[in-house]
Amino acid sequence: MIEQESVPAGPPRPLRPLRGAARCAVAALALAALAWSVRAVWHLRLAAAGEPASGPPDQGDGVHRPLNALEDSYHLVSSAGAGVTAVCAVVFLFWLDRARDNAEALTGSAPRYGYGWLWLGWIVPVANLWIPRGVVADVHRSVFPERPLPAVVNWWWGLWLLGLAGGVGIIYADDTDEVIARAYHEVTPLLAADLVIVAAAAAAALMVHTLTTAQQEHIARKGY
Template sequence: MTEQKSTPTAPTLRPVRGAARCAIVALVLAGVTWVARAVWHIRLAVTGEPASGPPDQGGGVHRPLNALEDSYHLVASVGGGVTAVCAIVFLFWLDRVRDNAKALSGAAPRYSHPWLWLGWIVPVVNLWIPRGLVADVHRSVFPERRLPAVVNWWWGLWLAGLAGGVGLIYADDTDEVIARAYQGVLPLLAADLVIVAAAGAAALMVHMLTTAQQEHIAGQDY
């Protein structure tokens, strides 16, 4: 009998370049919307609080908004919508590169699939699981290489943007943020700057990890 040699089956890989481009565009747009918020924070601070006081008068009473305050509500709403879309597109990209990393390495991910979504919202573990998900994409394919510094920069800036309820997740409603801009704008501007930097670092990270994974795939002889 003739002995037949089995040929290794090529792993099933998902296309990621399109998802990466969409994620980068979404991150850039999110950064632009946060630059716009910073501009409106400055405009509110320079204009100063009206004689009638802050929009939220206390006791459930809100005075009518002036034109600048009304436009800030619009900017904040658009920014919130863009940020939400950006998060979805980013997770869509992460899901794809994570699946490819699993197929290429043959190893099960450290975190199961539900953590791709829950890892961002479950308290305490959201301080490290999202970074771990991204780090595993790189390490599963390039275990001998150091994690790119941009991953740590992105995660540090992300956490800084969340700190104190002045960044991505405001503890106050929009009218209360307007009042804070009138009373002391510097903390708001600092948070805006951190979030814009985090979006830029995330876009660079998406590009670097996608490129590295694609080069690894191109270099394999399946």
């Protein structure tokens, strides 16, 4: 069973510092947005250059021609972007882990989803369509249980799901050479995917700032 009932969590947990983790998360999300923006620029450069007369990098039947300078630089941009995105995911989850622990300390009840779902909720098929948003929602409800979620949470989650379906899926279903060939002939879907991911990162950064500020102000009012 994925969702668990809210039950007393035992002795109160100490509150964990959150602002530093939030600043790191916002900075990491900004870098991820920059990385995907650079990727979009390279997609445009490839489209403008056009496919060489020698054809796509992947010639089929296991044959790959030598890359030109622009294609080689795209490989570097793509690898750097993947690395930045991975670091961003770790830093974001580090912030969410702290915010979730503080939510448990403030409510005195165990969260709806067990600790493992903080990590597994992003990768388990079907469950990843709602659990991460639920974990974030618990953070908000620890401060304002009677209020609806801030709009930025729904914007972030909608953009994330759109990117998961139409952005990350498009790009990572193919290897880098196949993406280069796609940029030569049908760059618009790639640019749309880039735009969605950049927007999702921006919404996530605003969400981190909004929820952190609300939780910290609540803690200050209560005198914890």
